[in-house]
Amino acid sequence: MLKQVAEGVLVHESDFIRSNSVVVQGPAGVLLIDPGITSDEMAALANDLRELDQPVLAGFSTHSHWDHVLWHANFGDAPRYGTARCAASIRDLLSHADWKDRIAGGLPPEFADDIPMDLLGLITGLPAGAAQIPWDGPKVRIIEHQAHAPGHAALLIEERGVLVAGDMLSDILMPFLDLEAANPLEDYLAALLLFENVAGDVVAVIPGHGSAGGAEQLRARITQDRAYVQALRDGAVPDDPRVGPSAPLDWLPDVHRWQLQRLAQRKQNETPE
Numbered sequence: 496m497l498k499q500v501a502e503g504v505l506v507h508e509s510d511f512i513r514s515n516s517v518v519v520q521g522p523a524g525v526l527l528i529d530p531g532i533t534s535d536e537m538a539a540l541a542n543d544l545r546e547l548d549q550p551v552l553a554g555f556s557t558h559s560h561w562d563h564v565l566w567h568a569n570f571g572d573a574p575r576y577g578t579a580r581c582a583a584s585i586r587d588l589l590s591h592a593d594w595k596d597r598i599a600g601g602l603p604p605e606f607a608d609d610i611p612m613d614l615l616g617l618i619t620g621l622p623a624g625a626a627q628i629p630w631d632g633p634k635v636r637i638i639e640h641q642a643h644a645p646g647h648a649a650l651l652i653e654e655r656g657v658l659v660a661g662d663m664l665s666d667i668l669m670p671f672l673d674l675e676a677a678n679p680l681e682d683y684l685a686a687l688l689l690f691e692n693v694a695g696d697v698v699a700v701i702p703g704h705g706s707a708g709g710a711e712q713l714r715a716r717i718t719q720d721r722a723y724v725q726a727l728r729d730g731a732v733p734d735d736p737r738v739g740p741s742a743p744l745d746w747l748p749d750v751h752r753w754q755l756q757r758l759a760q761r762k763q764n765e766t767p768e
């Protein structure tokens with residue numbers, strides 16, 4: 496079930512919103528990014544890795560949302576990392592006695608029983624501003640930004656030219672803003688600029704959900720996501736197939752309307768009486 500995107504970079508796609516788990520091969524084992532969704536999927540992935548004789552040496556979560564901080568016992572007990580902000584965010588959630596209920600409320604009902612909570616979010620924060628993931632394998636540069644979630648990280652596997660984008664740059668999801676942040680629109684545009692700055696070094700982009708794409712796709716997605724965010728900022732109607740009548744997922748137009756509503760409320764609260 497593992498598909499190769501570039502030499503030494505493999506992807507496993509989940510049935511849940513086409514979530515991508517990314518495997519980066521090193522000389523003695525792999526780095527596992529956003530490990531997966533259902534118990535069965537992760538067990539199958541662990542099995543595939545065992546057959547390839549590739550132990551999991553390290554894990555990394557691009558951000559603290561539940562679908563990116565899961566784990567399965569069969570991956571072993573390798574260190575699991577995230578940015579300092581990501582780790583703080585999940586630590587805050589886990590500090591509430593009812594954290595499982597809080598997450599369960601947001602789970603897709605058709606998958607809820609298959610999503611293992613036991614090892615969710617057990618992440619070590621890297622030092623603030625850490626430039627790369629500490630592991631014995633190809634250098635993985637951390638491109639941290641404030642968009643989608645606190646301490647969200649994209650990863651650039653430099654020698655393979657692969658950008659692992661987390662929940663950014665998806666072909667099936669329009670930008671989901673971090674509406675708790677002080678400047679969600681500006682943050683998002685700044686993050687897209689960071690991606691644009693490394694685009695010349697990228698031959699493949701892997702989003703957290705959806706299809707991997709090549710260098711042209713990367714630029715097209717940056718342009719498309721920027722147009723969406725700018726439309727939200729300027730009060731225009733985005734010309735974006737992901738939220739139109741033929742949206743790839745039928746609930747996306749609702750999320751789009753919700754984002755519009757929240758932004759409008761925020762603006763109102765900012766306006767002095």
Ligand SMILES: [Zn+2]
Nearest residue numbers: 560562662703
């Ligand atoms: Zn996600």
